[in-house]
Amino acid sequence: MLTLPPLSLYIHIPWCVQKCPYCDFNSHALKSDIDEQKYIEHLLSDLDSDIARFGITRALHSIFIGGGTPSLFSAPAIKLLLDGVKQRFADNPEIEITLEANPGTVEADKFKGFSDAGVNRLSVGVQSFASDKLIKLGRIHDSEQAIRAAEIANSCGVKSFNLDLMHGLENQTIEHALDDLRQAIALKPKHLSWYQLTIEPNTAFHSKPPKLPQDDTLWAIQEQGFELLAQAGYQQYEVSAFSQSEEFQSKHNINYWQNGDYLGIGCGAHGKITSVDENKIYRTVKVKHPKGYMDTERVHLDHLTQVSEAERPFEYMMNRLRLFKPFSLQDFERSTGLSAAHIHQQLRTAQNKQLLSEQQGQWQTTLLGRRYLNDLLELFI
Incomplete structure (x- = not known):
């Protein structure tokens, strides 16, 4: 959950x-x-x-x-x-x-x-x-x-x-x-x-x-x-x-990088909010242009979407792998609401390519993984 x-x-x-x-x-x-x-x-x-x-x-x-x-x-x-x-x-x-x-x-x-x-x-x-x-x-x-x-x-x-x-x-x-x-x-x-x-x-x-x-x-x-x-x-x-x-x-x-929540207000601002009760993750985008944002209606929201379960592994990794601090599979589960089984194969592939390393249940990008971060992220799409 x-x-x-x-x-x-x-x-x-x-x-x-x-x-x-x-x-x-x-x-x-x-x-x-x-x-x-x-x-x-x-x-x-x-x-x-x-x-x-x-x-x-x-x-x-x-x-x-x-x-x-x-x-x-x-x-x-x-x-x-x-x-x-x-x-x-x-x-x-x-x-x-x-x-x-x-x-x-x-x-x-x-x-x-x-x-x-x-x-x-x-x-x-x-x-x-x-x-x-x-x-x-x-x-x-x-x-x-x-x-x-x-x-x-x-x-x-x-x-x-x-x-x-x-x-x-x-x-x-x-x-x-x-x-x-x-x-x-x-x-x-x-x-x-x-x-x-x-x-x-x-x-x-x-x-x-x-x-x-x-x-x-x-x-x-x-x-x-x-x-x-x-x-x-x-x-x-x-x-x-x-x-x-x-x-x-x-x-x-x-x-941001640890997949925390954030409200985004102002022209074109993006937000991400977790709903634990619904087991859903929402994203918001506000009206982009200042004139439209400050109209008399005061309707600031442009888009409200859900992050699907299929998108969550990539979104997690896209953010989390920017940090040099290791992450655990438990952290992945808490942040995405998914079982770690969703990424086991990708993790092992990344490990075999020497893009990720694992010690005592803690996963971290290697020096090679930092250099080829985009290649690493593509494994989780």
Whole structure:
């Protein structure tokens, strides 16, 4: 039978100053001032609908405000939003509240206000410290602003901050990529997200692809970067996530990867909710475009679907195998409501291919499995 997992909340703020050419998220370039009050009213109405729809009585494990560029909102607006959310759930003094922020000077100056509003973790989207690379990526900040934003994040009162950094950029050499990483490490973030640029459908880069490094260069960047991070005391706990200690791992993202539940509110936000009584798993998708989302009807839900039993093994593995922490068959059963017999054959095949290893009932991706994660996941489709 299914077991009720922790519950997180994702809040989507869809506006950006401009759309980056690599971005496939639901984001929209600003064409006029944002009506913060109106959007927050819709977010809380959206939340109320989900609470009623699923009979939610649990406390929240974490909150993540993503986008878009949430730091375009004022600190008083973020406080209004978080106060409204907290009124609807039981108190959790250990809750992690993350806000994604742009390193532009105007947004960086708001960091102290966000901390005072209740945010205790910032995620700063640096992407690179090389100004020429930032221009190619369509970012609105330069390298000096990126460094300044990290310095402010380190001193504004939040418990932790994350730096988002890409590698494998256009015409990027191994040394240039490692220089970016060294600069990030020097700023002493408690957490680093370091990942390779990928070209996604429906992006400007997909229409006009940049000249990316060859595979052997990409692999060398990754291997040497992992070594550099380890030497600096960062522990890799997920495919692209590194923290100074377990204390500073992203609780919100771990809940995703461990197949936890999450409500998703805001334009195009996705959610996943477990119903133990019904032995069902539901997924929600909200209306994507801001205009449609904020219509007078206040009907925010676009799709409500069930995750079929046939889909559950792949969905479990797609998330869980991103984490380096081992999993047990009992965990699979609690998360999917299925017998472990559903995946015995696939597990043995993966073990024979040296993509998974097993010790005392604990299964884990091998180094080879991490390198060929997509091949591993295909076994569970």
